[in-house]
Amino acid sequence: MRDRKQEAFRQGRDRAEGEQGTKSGPGFLVDFRRRPDWVEGNPNIWELDVRGSHNEYSVIVGALSSQLDVLIQRLPEPNAERQGVMFGRTLVEVILPPDIRRLCGETLLLALVYRVLAAPAGSPYNQGQSFADADLSRPVAxxxxxxxxxxxxxxxxxxxxxxxxxxxxxxxxxx
The missing domain is CATH 1.20.5 (Single alpha-helices involved in coiled-coils or other helix-helix interfaces)
Structure with a gap:
């Protein structure tokens, strides 16, 4: 069944359409809905609830509808550590130190990260922590x-x- 579902995804028959719905990722389900604070002309703001058999976490992401399927396939599986945590996917600018600027000629480095927006008490995740894109196991710091x-x-x-x-x-x- 899983191979058939991934084949449907590759052939484009499993696309996100409309304001909300449910998609399947590798080993989990994702309920997605467009947030009401979305502004016409900007990328859609989606709220994704990622559900496994026992655990769930949320991600808020700005992405085009056509990119949503790829994003869902790249999400990490829910586990006990991520239970109840809300992540926001964002682009951050990292200012390089002066000596590195001198060497490479660049001042800013852009990075796509997941930032913890909210975490329940006792969670190993802390509000404001940043993680590399789709790797929520090791903090960026x-x-x-x-x-x-x-x-x-x-x-x-x-x-x-x-x-x-x-x-x-x-x-x-x-x-």
């Missing part, structure tokens, strides 16, 4: 070990850059 490793990499790149400039050579291929 770097751990202390990640920060130390990134700092070491950055220092090594800067040392190599300074060495190449002092020797009058062209920049390393890393740059």
């Amino acid at each position: 770097a751990t202390k070990a990640d920060k130390v490793a990134n700092e070491r990499r950055k220092e090594a790149l800067l040392r190599q850059f300074e060495f190449d400039m002092a020797e009058g050579r062209s920049l390393s291929q890393q740059f």
Whole structure:
């Protein structure tokens, strides 16, 4: 049955139509409805209730109707940790540090993330936490070990850059 459902999705026979409905994802069902605060001319604002056999969570997302099916297929399965949590999918701008800006010539990096809008008491998710697109198991915020490793990499790149400039050579291929 699951293979037949995925085949229907690939052939376009399982599309989101109308204001609300139910779609199936890999291992879960999704009840979707267009939010009433949607403004004509903007992408639709959808509220997705993702239900498994025992658990449920919600996602609010701005997307075109044609993108909704792909989005549903990429959602993670409900589990006990996500029970009752409401996520919002959003685009965030990350300001790069000055030394990285100097190296790459960019100031901002755009990232698509899921942000926790609400979480029940006792949940491992905290309001305001951000997670990578469709990977709700590891927060985007770097751990202390990640920060130390990134700092070491950055220092090594800067040392190599300074060495190449002092020797009058062209920049390393890393740059």
